[in-house]
Each structure stands twice: as C-alpha cells, then as structure tokens.
Amino acid sequence: LRKSSALRSTTEPYIAYGSTEELFRACRAQCSYTIPSAHLSPPQPPPENAAGEHIGVGAGWWFDARAVDGLALPVTFSSWAQVMFAHLYCLTARLRAFPAEHAGIWHQQLIDHFFFAAEEQMAVEHQMVSRAVRNRYLKDLWQQWRGILLAYDEGLIKGDAVLAAAVWRNMFKADLNADVADVAKVTAYIRSQLKALEKLSDEEITQGLVKFQSPRE
Template identity: 60%
Template sequence: MASNSVCASCLRALRQQARKEIQRQPSLASIRPQHTRRLLSTTTRALAAEEQPRSTKRQPSKPSSANPSAFDLSQLASQLRKTDTLRSATEPYIAYGSTEDLFKACARQCDYNIPNVLKQPPEPAPKNAGQEDVGVGSGWWVTPKEQGGLGLDVTFNTWAQVVFLHMYMMTVRLRCFPKEHAGIWHQNLLDHFFYAAEDKMAVWHGMTARGVRNKYLKDLWLQWRGLLLSYDEGLIKGDAVLATAVWRNLFKSSEEADIADVALVTAYMRRQLLRLDEMGDDVFASGEVDFEGPAAVKALAEKQSPWMHKSFSSEDLKELEPAQAPAQK
C-alpha cells in the first residue's frame, strides 16, 4: 500500500542510502560531514550554495537532469518502499493510520453521549426496559421513526452493532487485498474499535475497573466472531438469510421489529458492498471512504415484488411440495 508518510524505519534507511550516495559520488563526498544529515531535507545544489560567501547574491537554480548528485527524497522513499524488507517494516504503521480513518467512517454513522455524566455532580444515566444506559445520539439509525429513522435505542449495544455492521463491510473489502496485507489491516481496524469501545465504557458508563471492562470486551469479541459468520452466510445464501442475521444482531431478535426496516438495512448493506467493491485499492487504502444514507435504497426496499400478488394454482402448489418417498413393501 502506497503512502506519503515516512516512519522511523524509513528514515534510517534513507540516511543509509544518503551515506552510500556520498561515498559513490565525488561531488557529494566534498560536502562537510556536518551537512550529511541535511542531505535528507534539501538538494545538494542548495548545500553548495551555503558554501559560497554570504555577500554573494544567491540566484534560484533550476533542477537539471544532467546533475547526477541531485535526487528527489520522495522518489527515493518510493523506491525503498518497494523492497520486501522495508515494506514489511513500514506496513503496520501505514495500516494503522489508514484503518483509523476507515474506523472513523464507520463510527460516524452512529455516535452518542450521556449528558447526565457531564453534570456537576454527575447523575445516573436513564435506563431502558433492558436496564441499559440511554444517551443522546445522532444518525438515522437512532433517529425516531416519526422523523424517518430506524428508531433504535441510543445505547452502547446499538452503537456497537451499527459500527460492527459497517466494519463488516470494510472487512469484506479488505479481503480483496493481497494476502500479505489483509491480515494486518483487518487487525488494525479491529483494534481501533476496541480502543473506542473501552473509552466509551470508561467515560460514559463509569466502568473504571479494568477487569470489568475486559469482561465486556471479551463478550464483544465473541459477538464480532459470530457476526462475521452470520453475515458471511447471508452473503452466500441470499437476502433472506442476510435479513435474518440483521434481525438477530441489530434488532436483537425482537418480535416488534418492522420487517420493512430489516429489508431496508439488508438493501443498504448490499448497495454499500457494491460501492466498496467498485472502489480502487489505492482510494480505499487512503481512508477517504464514506457511506451513503438510507435514501439511496429506501425506494428500492419499498418496492413490492410482483410475486406478492401472484396467485398459485393447485398445480403450482404440488410442485412446491417435497417429493414423497416410495412406500416400502
């Protein structure tokens, strides 16, 4: 994955390359040792200008391809990044920064806070029927249904499930990366979630004990593993199975869940997966990824299938019945 950032490992390699350039080229060997480090941030032409008397008026110089002593730092870094050793050393740093942006795109879809915690002195957070802390959130996932949203409870569990859903779609796209990259990127994306989850536990829910937070984090890890399995099964077996997975994870298997909302989320997932699939690796790896709103799929989800109004004859019903095994004599 290409990146414009240079980490400590890259910097050390660049210094070694600069020393080799000085030893190999006579024009660079004449530069004083104290100027060796400055070679990484300027051209040798600028260094030569510093050797002139201060009374001499400096004229801006144009880079010349005929001067073998001048080289571009960015081009050198790009060449060094192509080597297997340096790429393996810098890949975790690049993956960490890019997956942080990818996670922020997931977290923007549903965020919340608990105003009672900010009061002086702090007050207990209001509870819902399941004794979960209820806060104030943003995003169409928690917007009341009267205002066109899904109307989910503004709780930590809702936040985790909505972020998990978007992280799953990111994970599906990361599986298209080369094998040597996919594992590192997926692990960094998951780490960003658990950093944010632990922070919310401590700040908004008063879980100051590390042992208590670790218990909930382990439970979230098990939920993530099960979610991966259920959503993968839905992608393979069809929308009905995918909608069932959405109903179990996002809507908590509630009998009061609106089937139209379940269909809307299922269509939303299909469309976002298609958008991510059409996105190039370089664009996705840059972290500049965002998700569409529900309006893009709402009309599609509300459209009724013509089979809903089709009548079945007795012959059609017979074809749907499973074949009976012949009676044994």
Template identity: 55%
Template sequence: MASNYTCSACLSALVKRTKVVAPARRAPHKPSHLLPNTSLRAFASEIQLPRKSNSKPTSGAPAESDKVIEGAESITAPPKVASPGKSPLPASTTARLASELRKRASGTTETYIAYGATQPLFLECSRAGNYTVPQIDEGGVAPKNDAGEDLGVGTGWWYDSLGLTPTFNTWAQVTFLHMYLLTVRFRLFPKAHAPAWHQHLLDHFFHNAEDRMETYHGMVARGVRNKYLKDLWIQWRGVLAAYDEGLVKGDAVLAAAVWRNVFKADPAADVKAIAEIVSWMRREVRRLGEASDAEIAAGWTFKGDPGEEAPAVELKSKLMKADA
C-alpha cells in the same frame, strides 16, 4: 487486543542485516584476535586513529605520525573519502542494498500505514451509531432502560427513523455492520497486507469501546471492562459468520442475521426496515468492490443511509405479477 504484527515486523527489520563488503584496507599491525569486536553492534561509531609511520623524522622532535595514544588496542588507517556525488560502495553493492531495503520496508511499514489509515475508516463506521450521555457530562447518572442499559442521546436514521435505542450495545452492532462491509473489501487486498488492515480496524474499535465504557458508563475497574470486551469479541466473530453466510445464501438469510444482531431478535421489528438495511448493505458492498485499493486507503465514506432503499424495497417483483 493489541497485535504482535508490528513488533515482529520491526524486530525482523533490525535483526536481518545485509552483509556489506567494505573497501579494502591495509592490514593492521596488531593480530586479528586483539582487534575490538564490533561486528555484533547494530549501531556503532568507531574512532579511527592515524597509524604509526615506519619512516623516521629528520628532526629530533617526534612527528605526528609517530605519536601513539596510550591504551589503544588497535590503530587503523583513516578511511578514504569518496568524491562528492559518488557512492563509497561499489555500484553492485549499492543496488543490492537498495533492493533489500525495499523488500524489508514494504513489510515493516505496512502495519504503520494500516494503523494510520484505518483510524478514519473506523470513525466513519462509528459515525452512524454514535451517541452521547449528557447526564455524565453534567456530573449526574445516566438513565436506564428496561433491560438495565444506560440510555444516551443519538441522532440520525438509525435512531430517528428506525427507532433504535441509543445504548452502547446499539452503537456496537451498528458499528460492527459498517466494519463488516470494510472487512469484506479488505479481503481483496494483497494477501500479505489484508490481515494488518483487518486487525488495526478491530483494534481501533476496542480502544474506542473501552474508552466509552469508562467515560460514559462508569466502568472504572479494568477487570469489568475486560469482561465486556471479551463478550464484544465473541459478538464480532458471530457477526462475521452470520453476515458472510447471508451474502452467500441470499437476502433472506442476511435479513435474519441483521434481525438477530441489530434488532436483538425483537418479534416487533419492522420487516420493511430490515429489508432496507439488507438492500443498503448489498449496494455498499458493490460500491466498495468497484473502488480501488488506493481509494479505500485514502478514506471511505458510506453513501446515504438504508432509508434511501425504500423505493427499491417497495417495488413489486415481476415474478409475483406473473404468478398472479
């Protein structure tokens, strides 16, 4: 599930180096083909030795400048030390380096910013459908429902008022619904940044889902977990397509998508509850659209729960009254 976006960005930043014009130095005594080749090193330190002076000392003892270190291939002059507060490079070169660094840092650091910012966003998406399995903590075995799913304990509107069963699949679908709302907002981010935010939000989900499989549901074998993770990936793609279609075509289509995914197409599902979820999704999409990119990146909290939309759902349409 991991994305290659991070590695590609880091590699690009390390490989692409800006050519820097070094200050002029006196030509060394050795021919250029004997100089050590250090141009391909990304990080290197060079020990520079004093050059041998051509002038002879007045005394018989050799001067410090006449001493040659044995085995040295080349000797270069010591670099000039710049005055305090002054750049050792020309102003034009420094400005060019700063400009190139800003360009590269924006692309390189964006994936790390997105990874850190999407973690609390995912936790907010997961909060509504969160559940626990107390039997596992006590060393026991989780109870099963009629479909063979492990039953947990969950609180909140989705479990207490809506009556959904606290299982792994319910948690995944409720979390998907909230993640979808954030994904719609990510599409308004700059084109170069949006994919990283979407990918990292999805990565946090799959990491958490795999941890739940092993901790709560005893899926120790990686192969078994991978099978379920692939199924979740297919479900996520279906959620994107279904909810997108609902946002475009109207509330009836969106309600049908919620009914299929959250309620597993249960014929006995509460129609009023489905309408409340649709109304709440419309409200949150509007709130997200009115928020700035900085507000989304700083953290987002979904307001209330779908039950708050009951008055709007129960309100009779004026068109129905006109037809009567």
C-alpha cells in the same frame, strides 16, 4: 503484489494504523451518542431501559426518530456496537480482497480502532471505572464480532433472506415485534455498501478514502 505503495512498504503497519483510523472514523460518523448525566458535576446515574441498559442521546439515521425518517434504534451501547459492526463488516469484506499477506494486518488494525473506541465509550459515557469490568464487556464484544462475521458471511453466500435473518438477530435482537420493513432497509443498505466498496481501488482504501452513504439516500 498490487502496485499500491502502502501494501509494499516496510512501514505498512504504521500506514495501516493511520489509514484504518480514517476508515473507522467513516464508520463512527454514521451514528454517535452521549449520556448527558455522565457529564454533570458530579455525574448522575443514567436512565435505563427495561433491560437495564443505559439510555443516551443519539445522532444519525440509525438513532433518529421515525418522525424524521430514522430507524429509531434504542440509543444504547449495544445498538451503537451493532451499527459499528455492520459497517466494519463491509470494510472487512473489502479488505479480504487485499493480497493474503496484507489483509490480516489491515483487518486487525481496523478492529483494534473499534475496541479502543468501545472501551473509551464505556469509561467516559457509562462511567465504568473498573478495567476488569470493561475487559469482560470487551471479551463479550469480541465474541459478538466473531458471530457477526460468520452470520453475515453466510448471508452473502446464501442470499438476502439469510442476511436479513442475521440482521434481525443481531441489530434487532431477534425482536418478534421488529418491523420487517426496517430489517429489509438495513439488509439492502449493507448490500449497497458492499457493492460501493467493491468499486474502490486498493489505493483509495489504503488512503482511507471511504464515505458511507446515508441510508436515507
């Protein structure tokens, strides 16, 4: 075992819960959105795009307009989830470097934070009052996450062309009109964050001392 007390402690699940909450906050800080109509009294139906997705008001490079050098992704739940998945993937890749008997605990706690946040987003911003409906969406998200792991892993092994294809299929929904330069930016960003996380010690990771760089940098 490594020397980190967090990895050797009998209270590891509790430590992992708190530390992975900090790690997830680092992911969530990259982009956020609200649906203002959901906060009116009484709440009003949200605007929708052509695909029937609710449109919100977003913040962060991923949602910022091109006029301010943003990526200008549609401000939807789907886009938010894909941005979270990209950052969660980077952290998951780093957590795999933990001893095998510890990696699973930390990964599970991290992904649990995402699903708690996703359900909250559904309930608060999208006014999904039915738990059954939310559960169906969460099951679909789980399948998407499993697909992300496989697709991005393949990209890491086979090279940037394969990773870029995975980014295009997932974050850009295989849109034939997607800007190739945008796909390249996201691909390079994922690579850079993976390298940055590799440089952090286990102690820094277990303390939640992670800050993702801005894609603008």
